[in-house]
Amino acid sequence: LAIKYSGKHEVLFCGESFHGRTILTLSVTDHPEYSAPYVENLPKGFKKVEFGNLDSVKEAITENTAAIIIEPVQGEGGVHIADAEFYKGLNELCKEKGVLIIVDEVQSGFGRCGALFAHELFGIDADIMTVAKGIGGGFPMAAFLAKEDVAGGFVPGDHGTTFAGSPLAGAAANAVFDAFEEEKLVEHSKEMGEYFLDKLAPLKEKYDFITDVRGSGLLVGVELNFEGADIVGKMLEEGFLINCTAGNVLRFAPPLVVKEEEIDALVEALDKVFSAL
Ligand SMILES: Cc1ncc(COP(=O)(O)O)c(C=O)c1O
Structure with a gap:
């Protein structure tokens, strides 16, 4: 066109x-x-x-x-x-x-x-x-x-x-x-995205290998100073389907209906996987 x-x-x-x-x-x-x-x-x-x-x-x-x-x-x-x-x-x-x-x-x-x-x-x-x-x-x-x-x-x-x-x-x-x-999904995505970034902030403080945490709404990236493919497999074992793009950026795109407690559980699993590295 x-x-x-x-x-x-x-x-x-x-x-x-x-x-x-x-x-x-x-x-x-x-x-x-x-x-x-x-x-x-x-x-x-x-x-x-x-x-x-x-x-x-x-x-x-x-x-x-x-x-x-x-x-x-x-x-x-x-x-x-x-x-x-x-x-x-x-x-x-x-x-x-x-x-x-x-x-x-x-x-x-x-x-x-x-x-x-x-x-x-x-x-x-x-x-x-x-x-x-x-x-x-x-x-x-x-x-x-x-x-x-x-x-x-x-x-x-x-x-x-x-x-x-x-x-x-x-x-x-x-x-x-x-x-x-009806479900105000756009507003919910914005709110949950902010909640997600807030929850990830302490992980960035805790782990030196996290070089950046960024996102917009429910598209969130955690940049590592190493290749992230193995983390995807380990998170799957914890019951979470995440992705890794650009080699070293863990990408999270949860459903727009995601709840705070589900984000809490995901961040907890990520902390567990990171702490075992
Ligand atoms: C920004 C963007 N454009 C286009 C595409 C391709 O879409 P499709 O696979 O439906 O052709 C994708 C797929 O992930 C995408 O992320």
Whole structure:
């Protein structure tokens, strides 16, 4: 849509990004372990910029730049949040240069980061937004949204897939929206995220090998000064399914309905695993 709407052919993407495993999304994914076998020999219409570094974006923009695609909070990259000035500057720069901003909210959206969409937290003036995961509440569904003028870049028939516009998926998403409202899940995510970070703070004091604890809502990262894969296995033995991204960042993305006592139990298990190292 960005390319058709703008008539330009270059798209910028950020270092340490993850946008998926199709050829297009692999081209803007900075994880060679996923992308290299497929995209190494393709023509490159995609340019990498440094996440959080506005000068790097400025330098990369040319008259051919259609858009920049960005995760407001980088998930796979290790739960990274850029400085507020970066997001603000990005808006101004992109507006000035006529570059569309595509926010990928597949992981960060639908309450995960303590707002309905994470880009709202940082005031990113998004032209196009991609969503999946949370929108279906477990039912397989994805969507992309665009501002009205940008959406006009497509005319009926331009875009479609076999399963696009599925009424069943639409009904599932409607039910998800109802649950979000009735159970105040976005507010709950924000509250529980703050609670979680508070509970993790003493662990950071206790263990020197924890180099950072950061997060937004219920997307939380604990950065270690060693590879974290073994911790994932040990936490599984304790009954907790966690993940490790970027090699050394334990990533926690608990269900949005998580309760304080469940967070307490998880932090206790983490303390137990860490103390046995
Ligand atoms: C930010 C982001 N974008 C895109 C994707 C890819 O989504 P899918 O696997 O549904 O293509 C993911 C998957 O985790 C993701 O985290």
